[in-house]
Amino acid sequence: MKPFAIALLGLGLALNAQAQPVSNETIAQRIAAYKADLRGPYKEIRWYCPDGSILPPTQRCPEPGGVQRARHKDEVTLLGESNHVFLGQILATTPYPDFWDESGFNSRLKQYQLEKYLRSVDNGWVLRRAQYYRGAFQAEDEELWGVRFFHWLLSEPETLETQFFLIREAARDIPHQGDDNTKQTVRLLSREISDAYPPFLDIRVKIHGQPEASDIQKVKQFLEKQGTKFPRELNGKMDTLLREMAKQYKAFDITTIRPKLRALSGEPEIHGDLTGFLTGYGKAGSKSDKVSLLCSELHTLRAQALQATTGPARLALLDVSLVLEDLLFKELAGYRPGDLSGQIRLLASLGEAATGCGYLEFWEWDLLRKRLEIGEEEEISETALFQVFESARSISEWGSGMFMAVYEEVIGLYGGFEPLAGGFLDEKVRASLLLQIGTAVNALGETVALHLPVSNDMMDIAGSRSVRGLNPGIALGELVVVSGPAGEVEIDPEKIYVFDKPPSDLKPVAGIATASEGNPVSHIQLLARNLGIPNAVIPLPVLEELKKFEGQTVFYAVSPGGVVVMKPADRRNPDEKALFEVKARAETRIRIPVDRIDLGQDHVLPLTRVDARSSGKVCGPKAANLGQLKKMYPDHVVNGLVIPFGIFRDHLDQLMPGTELSYWGSLNQIFETADGMREEGREDAEIEAFMLQELKAFQAAIRQIPLSEDFVTELEQMFLQEFQTGMGALPVFLRSDTNMEDLKDFTGAGLNLTLFNVVSPEAILQGIRDVWASPYTERSYKWRQRYLLNPENVFPSILVIPSVNVDCSGVVVTKGVGQGTAEDVTVAFSRGAGGAVDGQAAESWLLQEGGENRLLFPAREPFYRTLPLSGGTAQQTARFDEGILKAGNLDDLRTLTTDIKDRMPGSPGVDSRGPFDIELGFLDDKLWLFQIRPFVENRNAATRLYLESLDTPLDDHKMIHLKNQ
Numbered sequence: 001m002k003p004f005a006i007a008l009l010g011l012g013l014a015l016n017a018q019a020q021p022v023s024n025e026t027i028a029q030r031i032a033a034y035k036a037d038l039r040g041p042y043k044e045i046r047w048y049c050p051d052g053s054i055l056p057p058t059q060r061c062p063e064p065g066g067v068q069r070a071r072h073k074d075e076v077t078l079l080g081e082s083n084h085v086f087l088g089q090i091l092a093t094t095p096y097p098d099f100w101d102e103s104g105f106n107s108r109l110k111q112y113q114l115e116k117y118l119r120s121v122d123n124g125w126v127l128r129r130a131q132y133y134r135g136a137f138q139a140e141d142e143e144l145w146g147v148r149f150f151h152w153l154l155s156e157p158e159t160l161e162t163q164f165f166l167i168r169e170a171a172r173d174i175p176h177q178g179d180d181n182t183k184q185t186v187r188l189l190s191r192e193i194s195d196a197y198p199p200f201l202d203i204r205v206k207i208h209g210q211p212e213a214s215d216i217q218k219v220k221q222f223l224e225k226q227g228t229k230f231p232r233e234l235n236g237k238m239d240t241l242l243r244e245m246a247k248q249y250k251a252f253d254i255t256t257i258r259p260k261l262r263a264l265s266g267e268p269e270i271h272g273d274l275t276g277f278l279t280g281y282g283k284a285g286s287k288s289d290k291v292s293l294l295c296s297e298l299h300t301l302r303a304q305a306l307q308a309t310t311g312p313a314r315l316a317l318l319d320v321s322l323v324l325e326d327l328l329f330k331e332l333a334g335y336r337p338g339d340l341s342g343q344i345r346l347l348a349s350l351g352e353a354a355t356g357c358g359y360l361e362f363w364e365w366d367l368l369r370k371r372l373e374i375g376e377e378e379e380i381s382e383t384a385l386f387q388v389f390e391s392a393r394s395i396s397e398w399g400s401g402m403f404m405a406v407y408e409e410v411i412g413l414y415g416g417f418e419p420l421a422g423g424f425l426d427e428k429v430r431a432s433l434l435l436q437i438g439t440a441v442n443a444l445g446e447t448v449a450l451h452l453p454v455s456n457d458m459m460d461i462a463g464s465r466s467v468r469g470l471n472p473g474i475a476l477g478e479l480v481v482v483s484g485p486a487g488e489v490e491i492d493p494e495k496i497y498v499f500d501k502p503p504s505d506l507k508p509v510a511g512i513a514t515a516s517e518g519n520p521v522s523h524i525q526l527l528a529r530n531l532g533i534p535n536a537v538i539p540l541p542v543l544e545e546l547k548k549f550e551g552q553t554v555f556y557a558v559s560p561g562g563v564v565v566m567k568p569a570d571r572r573n574p575d576e577k578a579l580f581e582v583k584a585r586a587e588t589r590i591r592i593p594v595d596r597i598d599l600g601q602d603h604v605l606p607l608t609r610v611d612a613r614s615s616g617k618v619c620g621p622k623a624a625n626l627g628q629l630k631k632m633y634p635d636h637v638v639n640g641l642v643i644p645f646g647i648f649r650d651h652l653d654q655l656m657p658g659t660e661l662s663y664w665g666s667l668n669q670i671f672e673t674a675d676g677m678r679e680e681g682r683e684d685a686e687i688e689a690f691m692l693q694e695l696k697a698f699q700a701a702i703r704q705i706p707l708s709e710d711f712v713t714e715l716e717q718m719f720l721q722e723f724q725t726g727m728g729a730l731p732v733f734l735r736s737d738t739n740m741e742d743l744k745d746f747t748g749a750g751l752n753l754t755l756f757n758v759v760s761p762e763a764i765l766q767g768i769r770d771v772w773a774s775p776y777t778e779r780s781y782k783w784r785q786r787y788l789l790n791p792e793n794v795f796p797s798i799l800v801i802p803s804v805n806v807d808c809s810g811v812v813v814t815k816g817v818g819q820g821t822a823e824d825v826t827v828a829f830s831r832g833a834g835g836a837v838d839g840q841a842a843e844s845w846l847l848q849e850g851g852e853n854r855l856l857f858p859a860r861e862p863f864y865r866t867l868p869l870s871g872g873t874a875q876q877t878a879r880f881d882e883g884i885l886k887a888g889n890l891d892d893l894r895t896l897t898t899d900i901k902d903r904m905p906g907s908p909g910v911d912s913r914g915p916f917d918i919e920l921g922f923l924d925d926k927l928w929l930f931q932i933r934p935f936v937e938n939r940n941a942a943t944r945l946y947l948e949s950l951d952t953p954l955d956d957h958k959m960i961h962l963k964n965q
Contacts, residue, residue: 830884
């Protein structure tokens with residue numbers, strides 16, 4: 001279960017200690033029952049009175065203001081308390097703070113939006129029959145509640161500033177537009193017709209409770225089905241009803257904005273600006289002028305919504321923004337500027353509009369906008385044109401990332417019991433301006449391909465111009481497309497996976513592509529890069545298109561320059577077929593060096609006693625290299641302790657319970673038996689199944705291994721010596737540090753356990769056992785087994801360092817990864833502790849050699865981790881309206897990496913000349929260093945030659961005329 005789901009579960013249990021969690025299977029069964037129930041998730045109609053009383057429908061509230069609506073079944077109410085899942089929500093009478101659900105990360109509001117989608121795609125979903133349950137809810141009550149909710153929510157500008165995207169999307173889905181004559185006429189006529197002809201009652205209830213454009217077709221189908229049975233005297237009223245419904249859902253008219261001006265009467269400057277826009281738009285003659293005006297006004301409206309002084313004014317501006325986005329969407333249909341200059345200027349305008357819609361933040365657009373400016377120049381170089389295209393593509397990627405960040409958790413929550421929930425994200429993106437932005441980006445990509453030697457080919461999908469390669473490599477395997485949560489997917493190392501978002505503990509795969517970039521230096525990305533596993537980031541619409549090819553065997557390649565090729569295996573050319581045959585023959589595996597290990601070092605060491613020369617001898621590279629950093633930058637590295645290989649090995653000499661063998665003997669017996677099975681010709685699958693079963697048992701035994709009294713006593717003494725406090729008074733990190741990590745050709749990044757912020761002595765001692773056991777997990781074993789010749793010779797040491805509750809943390813690589821050159825620096829940071837290593841959608845930068853700082857991807861991780869003094873971790877909600885790294889932080893990282901590139905290669909015991917991968921963080925703008933290691937890349941010669949052939953160098957001196965078609 002995801003941390004978010006656990007948090008919500010905890011919230012529900014806090015609300016009602018008696019409510020027990022309900023399984024996803026049970027929820028799915030209930031939903032199926034509600035679909036067949038005339039009352040769906042409801043049990044009865046009641047009056048909800050202002051004084052808090054609830055009365056039968058035959059009675060009346062003692063004072064005006066009562067609302068008649070359905071009451072939920074008891075089990076539905078309890079589900080909200082136990083699982084924080086709210087089905088069949090009725091807005092009227094719902095307390096505003098409960099619906100906003102701030103402590104639950106706004107989950108209840110998002111569930112309302114998601115259920116609205118499910119009703120549209122599944123014939124009412126839980127209300128399949130209950131949508132005709134008379135009196136369940138009234139449209140006018142829902143709308144009045146919506147207006148008052150938004151006035152309450154928008155009473156202070158801070159909420160809108162930090163949650164602009166979510167609130168604007170909520171305004172799209174929550175009824176609040178108020179009544180008008182057309183709607184009144186439709187309701188009146190439908191009531192009159194149903195009173196005179198009862199078979200029409202179901203349609204009337206639908207029109208009154210949940211009006212939508214599809215009701216027109218329902219009325220027409222009703223008439224066709226009734227035929228001559230429908231009373232002739234009602235034909236006139238039915239014709240009028242259809243005309244009024246058509247008027248209600250007619251195409252957009254710019255004059256519909258004018259009523260919103262009334263809510264802005266107290267904002268004279270904003271009122272005047274909007275009036276001026278309406279006048280200017282009405283006079284605009286060309287499509288280009290209209291598009292430009294709409295884009296600019298959307299950007300302006302967002303700024304004005306933050307400046308407005310009242311909730312009603314802010315709501316009116318949000319409503320106008322939504323109307324203008326719909327109009328811009330329609331204006332862009334079929335529109336394509338005539339030349340390259342026009343295409344670039346269009347996307348610059350669309351980036352402005354995307355910011356106005358909340359898909360980008362103001363600070364993000366300020367950085368991106370500069371990279372799309374072409375001024376009055378008539379020509380552009382090949383290099384500059386490609387950078388412009390990359391920047392235009394970022395509008396689509398960053399915007400889609402906003403949708404994913406805000407809604408992925410609630411989609412995962414519902415995905416456990418409703419598979420259709422997976423389509424919500426794609427539907428949201430496609431219904432937004434991002435669909436047209438993606439079309440414009442792809443059109444620019446087609447033009448760029450005519451002038452530049454850069455072109456993707458991904459299963460002949462039209463939108464593949466927007467695909468971007470991350471890690472170079474090749475793969476041949478079955479294509480698997482995973483929509484929604486990836487945690488339950490059984491991973492096959494021979495297949496190619498396409499994820500919405502990959503799991504942080506991904507097991508070996510042949511190739512991957514993701515709809516979210518994550519960040520270029522997460523553990524998954526580092527493993528992929530090290531092992532030559534191709535990885536690309538793709539737009540959500542392309543992911544949807546790839547579903548058509550699921551199950552096919554495909555050839556997949558990503559070049560160092562980011563070109564992506566994916567084609568059916570039978571369409572490979574002879575070179576590609578030969579290439580893969582060569583790869584199969586030349587697959588190399590790596591041997592862990594064990595000749596240097598000093599198992600006689602069996603005392604807990606202070607961090608200052610180890611340095612780079614200790615790596616692979618006394619301890620793993622984490623501790624050794626951090627000790628090296630401690631010598632180089634003593635004020636930026638905490639004190640620490642090292643539990644060396646020898647202490648682990650000494651403990652394995654104890655007899656294993658229930659056997660006559662030591663732990664060490666038992667471990668070696670497992671691998672010897674597996675070797676015997678290979679000699680007998682057993683199948684690899686059988687051997688692997690045996691190994692996983694035996695290692696699982698061995699891992700469980702290590703987690704219970706007795707710790708020697710001498711070791712525990714020494715550890716307690718070292719806490720006092722190095723941390724000036726007893727064990728149990730200071731939160732610490734326990735980091736697994738094996739001899740299989742950071743080898744010359746294998747990184748091993750993230751394969752073993754790190755425990756965050758452990759405090760109590762009991763938890764620390766158990767944590768040591770758990771870290772010792774972590775190399776024997778299925779995931780760790782599978783990666784080692786695939787790429788190491790002697791995976792049994794793994795020895796874990798442990799690095800113990802005090803927790804630093806940093807404001808932000810991340811990874812720096814002293815070269816351009818994927819983009820940039822060897823002289824550049826790649827940075828990825830997330831808020832809080834442990835950032836950017838587990839695949840988070842981190843804030844990623846390229847610090848270019850010439851001094852420019854280029855934002856590659858803004859943070860799109862909705863939650864972050866903090867480290868309370870009491871131990872464990874706490875989860876906080878992130879905000880996107882401001883960046884993570886300040887200019888001063890980026891300057892500090894430049895200075896640090898320059899110094900490390902100069903000094904680290906000459907340090908004793910450091911074999912690598914770089915580049916280096918550094919983990920670090922900032923607390924109150926002070927930099928703290930946590931780890932450094934060589935940055936390892938795959939250098940398979942045959943593969944590299946092929947992949948480099950996909951890239952043609954760009955010519956910085958070759959100019960392209962911007963008036964080209």
